[in-house]
Amino acid sequence: MADVFDRLLDVKLADSKNRQLLQLLETGKLYDNVATEIRGRKIQVHGKWLDDFASCNYLGFDLREDIMASVLPAMRKWGTHPSWARLACSPELYTTVEKKLSELLGVEDTIIIPTISLLAVGLIPALTGKGSGIFADRYAHKVNFDGCRLARDMGAKLFSFTHTDPAELDKLLTENAALTPKLVVVDGVLSVTGRTPNIPAIVEVAKKHDAIVYIDDAHGFGVIGEKPTPERPYGVRGNGVVKHFGLSYDNILYVSGMSKAYSSLVAFVACPAKLTKYLKTNITAYIYSGPVPTAALATALAGLEVNEREGEQLRDKMYGFSKRIAEGYRAQGIATDNDNAFPIVSAYVGSADNVARGGQLLFDEGINVTMQAYPIVPKDKGVLRATPTAANTEDEIEHLIKAMGRVHNALK
Ligand SMILES: Cc1ncc(COP(=O)(O)O)c(C=O)c1O
Structure with missing residues (x-):
C-alpha cells in the first residue's frame, strides 16, 4: 500500500497551484531561510551577510534599545505570558x-x-x-x-x-x-x-x-x-x-x-x-x-511612545527610501507599480522561474527580498518585493537599486 503521505503529495502536487511556491522554496534561495545573526537590517544566512528588504518592520523598532528595555520590567511585573x-x-x-x-x-x-x-x-x-x-x-x-x-x-x-x-x-x-x-x-x-x-x-x-x-x-x-x-x-x-x-x-x-x-x-x-x-x-x-505575550504588549506600548516622539522623522526617512527605490527601478526599466512611495516596492519579473532565478541572483548579490509567485500573486505576475524600513541605511538602498538593475538585465 502506498504511503498515505505520498498519496497526499501525488494529489496535491498534480495541481500546479501547489507547485510554484515549492519551486521557490527548493531553488529560490530567499525562501524559508534561517538567519543566524542580525545587525541592523543586515542578516546572516548560510554564512553570507544580506541587506534585508523582506521585513515589514517599517518603523525599524525591532532592535531599539529603548523599546527592548521595556520588556524585562513588564515581565517582572506580569510574568512571561x-x-x-x-x-x-x-x-x-x-x-x-x-x-x-x-x-x-x-x-x-x-x-x-x-x-x-x-x-x-x-x-x-x-x-x-x-x-x-x-x-x-x-x-x-x-x-x-x-x-x-x-x-x-x-x-x-x-x-x-x-x-x-x-x-x-x-x-x-x-x-x-x-x-x-x-x-x-x-x-x-x-x-x-x-x-x-x-x-x-x-x-x-x-x-x-x-x-x-x-x-x-x-x-x-x-x-x-x-x-x-x-x-x-x-x-x-x-x-x-x-x-x-x-x-x-x-x-x-x-x-x-x-x-x-x-x-x-x-x-x-x-x-x-x-x-x-x-x-x-x-x-x-x-x-x-x-x-x-507580555513582551509583545510591552514593546507595543513602548513603540507607541516612540511613535509620538520620533514617528515623523522615521516616516520621512521611510518615504525618502521608498521614493528613491521606485525611481531607481523605473530609471533602469524595472517594472513596478509603486507610484505613492509607500514602503512596498515590488519589481515584476513574470514567471515563477524568473522569481526563483531572481532570488538566487539577489542572494548572490547580498540582498534579501520577499519572493512572490502564484498563488500569492496572479500567474506570471511574479514579484520580488522590497519593503524598506526606517532602519535601513542609504548604502543599503543604493545597493538594492543597483543589484536589482543587474538582476533585471540578467533575467531579460
Ligand atoms: C494585508 C494583510 N492582512 C493581514 C496579514 C496577516 O497579519 P497577521 O500576521 O497579524 O495575521 C498580512 C500579513 O502579511 C497582510 O499583509
Missing part, C-alpha cells in the same frame, strides 16, 4: 495599550487579539451569518478571504468586487439589498502593490446601502496617517488609512496590527463602544485562544 484566555482575565497592560490605540486612532474602543489572521476568522463570521452578505475585494488579503469563506459556511452569501470599481460594489449592494447585515471587506493598503484602494468612494457606496466596511490596514498602520500634505504625503502620526482620508468611523470597523510597522505581536479591531461587549463574546480568539 498571561496564559489566560481573554475571556477570563487580562493583565492591565492590555487595557493600557488598548486605550493608547483608541486615542491614536480616534475611536471609542479597541480590542486586542494576537494576530489579524485570528481576527479575520473570528470577527468576519461574528459580524455576519445567515441572511447576511459579504462583499469582498478580489484583491483583499488571503487571511480575510479565510474569514469570508468561513462566514459563508455559516450561512452568509459571499460576493467579490474589485476595489478600483466602486460602481461594481454599488451594483452588487443594490442587487442584494435584502441581505442584512452587509459587510464590505477591503485592505487599507494592498500588500503587493503598496497601493491604497479608493477607500472614500467605497465607504460612501457602503453608507448608501447601510453596509459596514471592514478595513484590514495591516500595512497602513504606523506608516500613513492623518493630514497628508505635499511635503508629507503619508500624513502624520501613522494612525491609519481612515484618518489618512479624513473619514469618520461611522460605518467602518478598522482592523490592523503592530507586527509590521511596530515589530510587535499585537493586532486589534477598533469599534464603537456599543459593539464591544458583543465582540468580546463572539470573536472566537477572544474566547478560545491564547493571549498576546
Whole structure:
C-alpha cells in the first residue's frame, strides 16, 4: 500500500497551484531561510551577510534599545505570558495599550487579539451569518478571504468586487439589498502593490446601502496617517488609512496590527463602544485562544511612545527610501507599480522561474527580498518585493537599486 503521505503529495502536487511556491522554496534561495545573526537590517544566512528588504518592520523598532528595555520590567511585573484566555482575565497592560490605540486612532474602543489572521476568522463570521452578505475585494488579503469563506459556511452569501470599481460594489449592494447585515471587506493598503484602494468612494457606496466596511490596514498602520500634505504625503502620526482620508468611523470597523510597522505581536479591531461587549463574546480568539505575550504588549506600548516622539522623522526617512527605490527601478526599466512611495516596492519579473532565478541572483548579490509567485500573486505576475524600513541605511538602498538593475538585465 502506498504511503498515505505520498498519496497526499501525488494529489496535491498534480495541481500546479501547489507547485510554484515549492519551486521557490527548493531553488529560490530567499525562501524559508534561517538567519543566524542580525545587525541592523543586515542578516546572516548560510554564512553570507544580506541587506534585508523582506521585513515589514517599517518603523525599524525591532532592535531599539529603548523599546527592548521595556520588556524585562513588564515581565517582572506580569510574568512571561498571561496564559489566560481573554475571556477570563487580562493583565492591565492590555487595557493600557488598548486605550493608547483608541486615542491614536480616534475611536471609542479597541480590542486586542494576537494576530489579524485570528481576527479575520473570528470577527468576519461574528459580524455576519445567515441572511447576511459579504462583499469582498478580489484583491483583499488571503487571511480575510479565510474569514469570508468561513462566514459563508455559516450561512452568509459571499460576493467579490474589485476595489478600483466602486460602481461594481454599488451594483452588487443594490442587487442584494435584502441581505442584512452587509459587510464590505477591503485592505487599507494592498500588500503587493503598496497601493491604497479608493477607500472614500467605497465607504460612501457602503453608507448608501447601510453596509459596514471592514478595513484590514495591516500595512497602513504606523506608516500613513492623518493630514497628508505635499511635503508629507503619508500624513502624520501613522494612525491609519481612515484618518489618512479624513473619514469618520461611522460605518467602518478598522482592523490592523503592530507586527509590521511596530515589530510587535499585537493586532486589534477598533469599534464603537456599543459593539464591544458583543465582540468580546463572539470573536472566537477572544474566547478560545491564547493571549498576546507580555513582551509583545510591552514593546507595543513602548513603540507607541516612540511613535509620538520620533514617528515623523522615521516616516520621512521611510518615504525618502521608498521614493528613491521606485525611481531607481523605473530609471533602469524595472517594472513596478509603486507610484505613492509607500514602503512596498515590488519589481515584476513574470514567471515563477524568473522569481526563483531572481532570488538566487539577489542572494548572490547580498540582498534579501520577499519572493512572490502564484498563488500569492496572479500567474506570471511574479514579484520580488522590497519593503524598506526606517532602519535601513542609504548604502543599503543604493545597493538594492543597483543589484536589482543587474538582476533585471540578467533575467531579460
Ligand atoms: C494585508 C494583510 N492582512 C493581514 C496579514 C496577516 O497579519 P497577521 O500576521 O497579524 O495575521 C498580512 C500579513 O502579511 C497582510 O499583509
